[in-house]
Amino acid sequence: MKRSTLEFRNLVKEKIVRCVLKNAVRKGDTRILCPCLNCENLEKVLTPDVCVDHLVLRGFVKDYTRWIFHGEPIGISGIEIGRQETREDVNDDDDIKRDRIDSLIDVVQVNFEDEPCVLERLLSDAKKPLYPNCDRFTRLSAVMNLMSLKVENRLSDKSFTALLELLDDMLPEGHVLPKSTYEAKKVMCPIGYDNEKIHACPKDCILYRKKYKDLHKCPKCGTSRYRVKDKDGSCEKKEGSPAKVVWYLPIIPRFKRFFANVNETKKLRWHSEMRKKDGKLRHPADAPQWRTIDRMFPEFGKDCRNLRLGLCTDGMNPFSTLSSQHSTWPVLLCIYNLPPYLCMKRKYLMLLLLIQGPKQPGNDIDVFLEPLIDDLRLFVDEGVMVYDAVAKEDFKLHAILLCTINDFYAYGNLSGYSVKGKKSCPICDQGTIAPWLTYSGKNVYTNYRRFLRRNHPYRRMKKAFNGTVENKMAPIPLEEDEVFQQVKDINVFYGKPNRFEKNAKYKKRSIF
Incomplete structure (x- = not known):
């Protein structure tokens, strides 16, 4: 269909007004990114009528089939662009290199609907040649391979920066390889895994998340969330580094x-x-x-x-x-x-x-x-x-x-099962056989021939074991209801009391 026809103009207008503008209004805006050949969905936010004029005059940006900048969800997001270019130059017999490419040039499942500029930069790095007329590496694939080399060989940031500076002198003019570790990490940031730094009570009572997220001291033991307290000894203000951290x-x-x-x-x-x-x-x-x-x-x-x-x-x-x-x-x-x-x-x-x-x-x-x-x-x-x-x-x-x-x-x-003492086997439970060694001062668990089949030759061996023939059968595992009846009255209190509290409890019990 020719762009100069009225039918094309009406079709584009209908598509933009009904679909794209509807998504923009839902986000509280009446303007949209222009998908024409010159604007390329970058920074020009225009009214729908101006976008229609641009599309009629210039046409759509090439390969823009999934409207990720105009409300259509990202089914597969990431860096499949550039994968074929990199994979074509990989030798099929080189399994190690192929696995490295598969693990590094991975498809990133990130929701970029609210950050179109991040996705655009990522896709641009995936298509941009490392240097003029380079058909083997893109900027993104080169940085990913170098970062993989850094991790595998445990290079420090200082050593990696020195390597990038050396490559800067080796590569021809016009290359786009970062010149420092900081710049390389900025290229990799959108691909990185998210992590949560969760504060924890120093005595392992709680994690400061959900309903405890805004507290400054543990509601169970009263211990401060932070290492540094206020001058008066309280911990009402958020000050200092956390006393304990869990990474998730x-x-x-x-x-x-x-x-x-x-x-x-x-x-x-x-x-x-x-x-x-x-x-x-x-x-x-x-x-x-x-x-x-x-x-x-x-x-x-x-x-x-x-x-x-x-x-x-x-x-x-x-x-x-x-x-x-x-x-x-x-x-x-x-x-x-x-x-x-x-x-x-x-x-x-x-x-x-x-x-x-x-x-x-x-x-x-x-x-x-x-x-x-x-x-x-x-x-x-x-x-x-x-x-x-x-x-x-x-x-x-x-x-x-x-x-x-x-x-x-x-x-x-x-x-939560006790693995010490006479009944420490979670399978045998009350049927655990644990003889006490007087001179060693501990229990031993040696009667496990009963788990063998009835006619197994080991059951009849005396000298190789404890001098007796094993005729006992394996205990029957507990059913769900039997396990529940054993644990239903257990009250669990998380946290580690300090030594003074332990001694106080011990004295109290000894008195009475």
Whole structure:
């Protein structure tokens, strides 16, 4: 259709007035970004009539098929522009480089409706050649590869700036590579993961979020939220640095990025579409636990894109010393939908929480898991709308926690079960057999031959074990109602009292 015809003018006017202007009025404005060939949706905010004139005279900006600047939602946002240019120059046999490109030039699932300038700058960097006539790297892909090199080799900001300055002298004139670490990070900022810095009570009583967000002292123990108090000893004013901080990296935007990438989405569907199904246990999808969940929740199991997750946590000393005076707890998440050779790769292990020390959280770790539990409840109860790059559609993603991975003591912290004493086995419960060693002064748990099948040869061995034949059978696991009856009257109080409070309670009990 020619732009000079009256039919074209009426069609454009009708489209702008009915769709674009309607979205602008909803946001409290009567002007819109002009999508003509010269204005290119950048900074010129004009009236609809002027926009119609521009479009008739100049035509639409090239490749503007999804109206993201005029109210149409972003189905897949990010940097697919420039992906083909970069991928064409990657050798198919170079698996390491191809995986690096896949992980770096990822599709970013960010809502830019309120920040069109950020999206425009990001797309511009993805299309802009690194230097004139360069067809191998764009400005964005070059910065992403260099930042990946910085992370993998643990380069300091000073060293990385020196590298960029050296490359500035090597590259031809007219290149657009940043000259400092600060400028490189500004290019990467829209692609970075969001994180939440949550203040916590120093005694692990609460997190200062939701109803406690604006408090300056803990409502349970009265401890100040900040390190520095007022001159009179109170903590009414917001002053000083927080006494304790928890870092939380939300999982929802990270899952959206996974599914917005075609290659990653295919890997997340591998367990259903490409797994070998011959009755042998090669993947968690072959286990009875996986099939039990599909049977109990058929709607969840119907869609192979729904995620099964594993939670991993334990204490560590981040300062690489032999001292045990500091304990920081990272909380990781692994995805079992992936092929077995990728489940535990560093690329797919997601850091969710970083609980700073110096003391371990212990049973109070439930307080720090609140943000993660809220997101997991959202995935279970309502689901999250996610764009599938393979099916090219939006769908409602659900996820469940399939298992936890930890040692026995961390298991006790996560579950709240006592892992010390005679009844420390959560499976055997009251049927735990734990002989006491008088000279060692501890319980030992050695009677686990009863979990073997009835005719197993180990049951008849005497010398290799404790000198007796094992005839006992494994205890029957408790049902849901039996577990509830045991824990229904337990009152949990989070927080760590100080030494004086402990001594006072002990004296009070000893007197009476």
